[in-house]
Amino acid sequence: MEAKENYGVVVIGAGWYGLIAATTYLSLEPDANLLILDDGESIGGCWNSERIYPSLFAQVGHGLFEYSSYPMRKEGLTKDRYISGKTISDYLQSFAEKNDLLRRTRLNTTVAKAEKADKKWILTLRSSSKVSQVAAAKLIVATGVTSGAYMPDFQSDGFNKPIIHSSQIGPEMDHFTGPNVQRATVVGAGKSAFDTVFILLHSGKKVDWVIREDGSGPLAIVSPMVAGLLNTVDVMATRAFASFSPAILNTSGWWYSFIHRTAVGNFLTKLVWRNVTRIAEWEAGYHLSANAEKLRPIPKGYGVFWANSGLGLASVPNFWKVFHSGDVTVHRTGIARFADNNKVSLQNGHIIETDHVVLCTGWTHNLDLFDEETRAKYGLPSITGCSEKWQRLDAIGDKIVLEKLPFLRKNAPYTVTPRSQNRSWRLYRQLISPTMAAKGDNSVFFAGQIHTVCGPLVAEVQALWGAAFLQGRLDIPSLEVMEEEVAVWCAWTRRRYLEQGRRHAYSIYDHLAYIDILAKDLGLNTRRKSNFFSEMFMPYRPRDWRGLIREFLEAESNRLNTGNRNLEGLTNEARD
Ligand SMILES: Cc1cc2nc3c(=O)[nH]c(=O)nc-3n(C[C@H](O)[C@H](O)[C@H](O)COP(=O)(O)OP(=O)(O)OC[C@H]3O[C@@H](n4cnc5c(N)ncnc54)[C@H](O)[C@@H]3O)c2cc1C
Numbered sequence: 001m002e003a004k005e006n007y008g009v010v011v012i013g014a015g016w017y018g019l020i021a022a023t024t025y026l027s028l029e030p031d032a033n034l035l036i037l038d039d040g041e042s043i044g045g046c047w048n049s050e051r052i053y054p055s056l057f058a059q060v061g062h063g064l065f066e067y068s069s070y071p072m073r074k075e076g077l078t079k080d081r082y083i084s085g086k087t088i089s090d091y092l093q094s095f096a097e098k099n100d101l102l103r104r105t106r107l108n109t110t111v112a113k114a115e116k117a118d119k120k121w122i123l124t125l126r127s128s129s130k131v132s133q134v135a136a137a138k139l140i141v142a143t144g145v146t147s148g149a150y151m152p153d154f155q156s157d158g159f160n161k162p163i164i165h166s167s168q169i170g171p172e173m174d175h176f177t178g179p180n181v182q183r184a185t186v187v188g189a190g191k192s193a194f195d196t197v198f199i200l201l202h203s204g205k206k207v208d209w210v211i212r213e214d215g216s217g218p219l220a221i222v223s224p225m226v227a228g229l230l231n232t233v234d235v236m237a238t239r240a241f242a243s244f245s246p247a248i249l250n251t252s253g254w255w256y257s258f259i260h261r262t263a264v265g266n267f268l269t270k271l272v273w274r275n276v277t278r279i280a281e282w283e284a285g286y287h288l289s290a291n292a293e294k295l296r297p298i299p300k301g302y303g304v305f306w307a308n309s310g311l312g313l314a315s316v317p318n319f320w321k322v323f324h325s326g327d328v329t330v331h332r333t334g335i336a337r338f339a340d341n342n343k344v345s346l347q348n349g350h351i352i353e354t355d356h357v358v359l360c361t362g363w364t365h366n367l368d369l370f371d372e373e374t375r376a377k378y379g380l381p382s383i384t385g386c387s388e389k390w391q392r393l394d395a396i397g398d399k400i401v402l403e404k405l406p407f408l409r410k411n412a413p414y415t416v417t418p419r420s421q422n423r424s425w426r427l428y429r430q431l432i433s434p435t436m437a438a439k440g441d442n443s444v445f446f447a448g449q450i451h452t453v454c455g456p457l458v459a460e461v462q463a464l465w466g467a468a469f470l471q472g473r474l475d476i477p478s479l480e481v482m483e484e485e486v487a488v489w490c491a492w493t494r495r496r497y498l499e500q501g502r503r504h505a506y507s508i509y510d511h512l513a514y515i516d517i518l519a520k521d522l523g524l525n526t527r528r529k530s531n532f533f534s535e536m537f538m539p540y541r542p543r544d545w546r547g548l549i550r551e552f553l554e555a556e557s558n559r560l561n562t563g564n565r566n567l568e569g570l571t572n573e574a575r576d
């Protein structure tokens with residue numbers, strides 16, 4: 001085998017999380033020998049140029065979906081300020097150019113395997129038919145929670161129509177909106193299913209939409225504007241709104257005490273969410289037809305609160321109008337099989353004909369490049385996540401969650417058992433393995449293993465925390481403290497987001513508290529607005545965090561200069 005190339009740091013993934021991780025790492029260590037790998041044909045991860053399509057709009061408004069010091073152009077926005085896929089794709093490409101990342105990036109390259117050997121990570125790469133290896137002292141994993149297609153294994157003997165996953169919509173767009181497709185079948189009830197049905201109806205196709213009767217039900221969808229006045233995601237990005245979501249990362253202060261520990265506060269919380277859900281359901285118009293009624297989220301009345309199937313935003317113009325006037329039939333049943341040229345047999349006995357099938361069946365965690373042993377060690381979803389030790393910790397975590405957030409117990413739509421999950425993420429701060437960090441292994445962090453709105457800002461703060469960790473510039477607590485944090489977080493996301501929380505590292509309403517926690521670790525100021533009113537009622541935007549790297553460096557040098565010699569010694573050692 002040829003001699004391996006050696007890198008100081010390798011970043012896997014050139015999406016929102018990978019690009020900012022690379023840039024931040026280089027800001028802290030400009031001479032680093034850094035390589036970015038991505039299996040796409042262009043920069044941008046799931047927003048890259050081949051994956052986007054014309055009706056794709058972010059569910060986040062302009063000003064919130066960008067990095068702090070690199071404003072996005074005001075192009076391709078809907079009248080409600082939601083951003084087109086093209087604008088985001090161009091933004092990420094130009095961000096990479098401006099920060100000189102292109103020459104460090106290798107596209108069309110899949111990392112098939114990542115193993116820790118001795119002191120280095122050995123990565124096995126596949127590019128067309130060529131296999132090669134590179135070695136890296138440090139690894140940043142930013143493979144994305146929405147880039148590994150999950151395709152259930154359906155029986156399909158004798159079926160000869162195309163079956164694609166929603167991730168292939170971009171490349172396949174021309175075919176399935178073209179003349180060869182008159183009638184299409186869409187499977188699934190998440191955001192990608194709603195988007196796919198929209199595209200098909202918008203281009204005049206007849207759609208059969210198949211959604212399982214069991215499972216977590218249809219996506220909860222909120223309107224792009226609140227009362228026609230305020231941008232919904234702007235509201236979600238205020239501390240005032242965030243306070244009404246029981247967040248385990250924010251359980252102190254008078255505001256928390258009032259809302260989450262008093263009867264009046266609990267009552268108000270319920271009222272807010274019931275109203276929010278009512279308004280969302282009214283705007284969606286589930287009451288308008290029997291078909292639409294089948295899309296009402298569960299648990300009924302509080303769908304937007306629990307986000308049991310996730311939370312979406314009708315950001316593409318005329319979303320509900322197109323749905324209500326389109327030729328669509330919703331089938332609440334499963335797929336039995338595909339057969340006989342063009343037939344889809346449903347579990348309820350019906351047989352429909354189709355010209356094209358789009359499986360909107362969601363995503364895998366896309367971490368198969370790590371073998372079972374590595375996953376177990378590094379806190380990735382694995383069978384050891386269910387060990388006796390974790391079962392004990394999970395039970396403790398669950399107790400803490402219910403004690404701090406009684407709302408989640410009193411209002412749970414069904415009895416949630418505090419069961420350990422095989423597939424839990426066991427990452428401290430959602431970023432690093434407690435076990436390995438406690439052993440002094442600071443060779444890897446996992447960026448973006450969290451479902452949130454305002455991803456770019458989360459990505460930026462994670463990038464700084466992660467880079468500081470890799471460079472040995474962050475103090476890490478004891479193993480016990482880290483493991484308890486992990487258990488509490490897992491218990492909380494399961495209680496808070498039900499099915500989503502069981503399956504994913506889900507945290508859709510809680511990014512402000514999460515960012516604050518990371519920022520505090522880094523010594524950054526978390527109150528970034530000029531007065532109390534703005535702090536509470538104005539949306540937190542990435543630009544509020546401008547200058548965070550400089551602030552971190554100042555905080556670090558203050559800490560080192562205040563005579564804490566021990567710490568300095570330790571830091572230098574860790575840096576070697
Ligand atoms: C259609 C769509 C719409 C979305 N809309 C929104 C939205 O409106 N708001 C929002 O907040 N989030 C949205 N998301 C969620 C999305 O996860 C985030 O917007 C964000 O792009 C995640 O960035 P990332 O860098 O973590 O992952 P990605 O953008 O997925 O980037 C990861 C990259 O790594 C590559 N990769 C993975 N594994 C390997 C490997 N082994 N070897 C080589 N390369 C690999 C992937 O192919 C991908 O190119 C959307 C996702 C999709 C698919």
Ligand SMILES: *[C@@H]1O[C@H](CO)[C@@H](O)[C@H](O)[C@H]1NC(C)=O
Nearest residue numbers: 040041042106107108109128
């Ligand atoms: C990646 O692969 C595609 C398709 O095979 C090809 O068109 C493109 O030029 C390649 N890009 C790079 C940067 O290698």
Ligand SMILES: *[C@@H]1O[C@H](CO)[C@@H](O)[C@H](O)[C@H]1NC(C)=O
Nearest residue numbers: 227271272274275276278279
């Ligand atoms: C919220 O619900 C209450 C009680 O049903 C109602 O009186 C109030 O007007 C609602 N508020 C909004 C904003 O819908």
Ligand SMILES: *[C@@H]1O[C@H](CO)[C@@H](O)[C@H](O)[C@H]1NC(C)=O
Nearest residue numbers: 382383386419420421422423
């Ligand atoms: C967890 O994995 C073990 C071992 O593979 C298996 O026996 C068990 O059924 C799994 N539990 C869950 C909840 O998936």
Ligand SMILES: *[C@@H]1O[C@H](CO)[C@@H](O)[C@H](O)[C@H]1NC(C)=O
Nearest residue numbers: 239240243250255512513516
């Ligand atoms: C918790 O919420 C309160 C009220 O919104 C806010 O003032 C405080 O900064 C938050 N703390 C954290 C850690 O997010």
